Amino acid sequence: MAVKRSTILWAAVVAAAVVLILLWKPTVLVYGVQRAGLYAAVAIPMALVLGIVHIVNLAHGELMMVAAYLAYFVANRLLGLDPFVAMVPVALVMAAFGWLIYKATIKHALKAPELNQLILTFGLAIAFSQIANLAFTSQSFKLSLSYVSASATIGDVSFGVFDFVYVAVAVLLAVGLRLFLQRTRMGKAALAVGQNPRGAAIVGINVDRTYGIIFSIAVGLMGIVGSLFLTKQAIFPGVGGPYTMKSFCLVAMAGVGNIVGVLYCSLALGLSEAVINGIRGYAGWSNIVFFAIIIATILVRSYRERKR
């Protein structure tokens, strides 16, 4: 019962906020939802890895950056593919890359203390962003696609609609992963490994292989997200860094293993960021809201867990 009551409470708070925003500035609502979609799409693969492999991948945002560079230089410049087409080959290449990363590095740190895993992926993050820096300098690249500026008008409010792609992708990823984990043999095995690796090994699941596949799926999904990221955003070597932090924060807020929860948390954060952005002269402060909410949530969560 207690859980249900808090859910209703949350729904009421969010609904009230939505109504207030609608009355104040309707576009803020649209941009908040779009922003939330992007955050969720980036964070969901990290939630998958954290929930099953139990690794905090600090190179997560950098993998998106690598995918975006792949989509830009190989797929777009070399082969002339649109990012929407390029995301398929990029996802496949990234999945293979993820498998490689798992086999070469992460696998060997799984049994090490958490410190080592954190620093290992931190090192990977630096290596990726600096290799991009080395190869393409810190110059930023951007595609100019005509369809990203598509807009719609409702009443007397007009707004860009392209970014709803991120919302769609985020929902698809969440639903798809949930189905994969609950319906398929591989997914069920992965869930079992995530719950109890030793138990899973006893009943004959190849734990190492499952970890590898899940990590590679997550990196592959970053290929899709990275390609879509390229459609509208400028890319540069440091572009992924903030997303690593934001993704982790979202995953921590939602609770480890709760993929659908990432959607709700992204919505709350996307909206509050958009609200701050909407206040004239305070746009620069929006990041602080994000981090303040995150720190508060992590604290509340950890205190609550301690009480239990």
Add this chain to the structure above:
Amino acid sequence: MRRPLSFLIPLLALAAAALLPLVSGPYPLAVARSVLTYMALAISWDMLLRSGQISFGIAGFFGLGAYAAALSVLRGGMSPILSILFAGVFAGAVALILGLVILRLRAVYFSITTLALAEIFRVIIQNWSDFTGGPEGLVLPKLIFNGESKSLYWLVLAAVVIACAASTMFEKSRIRLALSAIRNNEQSAAASGIGIFKYLLVAFVVSSFIQGIVGGIQLQGYGFASPDAVFDSNYTLLPLAMALLGGIHGTPGPVIGALLLGIAAEFLKLHIPYGHLVVYGIIIVLVILFMPQGLYGLLRSRRHAVAPVAENRVDAGAWGK
């Protein structure tokens, strides 16, 4: 045999470092100054790490120190030396207040929170333009010692000596035992009556104090602070890589690591202007995978293998599991 030597080596190193300005030209001196800056940060990071808490917020307290020093001179009219002390005290005080809350977090939650805090500091300073100068930053009217490079070098060296002294004190006193007990098994440490929180707070405040001082010195040496310059993630990244390469959980490791990586980075910077930091990333990955005890740890275990003296087993405890 080892006792006198272990006193002699740091003293000789200190003497050599102190005499360096008398024999070297301006360029090597500038390199040495930057190496020493990172060395002090690396030591301070390691001091907190010994409790098992990984901070990714070195740049945050470094930047906070730099701004505290700049503002205390520009708005408070403090003398440069006093402003550096103020920078340390300010960073330490902020760490004390924040530490009361965030040191209850463990593992990755603590790490991410420190990273987020560094970002929050940056955003506050960038947006509070009236007081902090905003994104354009602040410029001091004149440098400390009028920018004389030898005195500046000695000033940074003094910060390193403070860091080493604090770190050695941590190693020789009960704090070391408390911190490694917390790192190895927090519950059993608490059960044996160790006031975990008190020791964590001391370690966090002292390490932030040192980071603040180093930030203050950096500001006084260059006379310029902007949010992007002083909160640069390199101030987190480089010390971390240095301490890891040299060997964590002790004073000598970060010192050795800073010397090697700092000098190597200068050479790389000359040849590869963009992306020379890739070496740092790769070193971090390789060290974690193949040499988690670092260079100094490797050296020690080599020596232990040759002469397994009973006395050494006490030292080995400091290296954890």
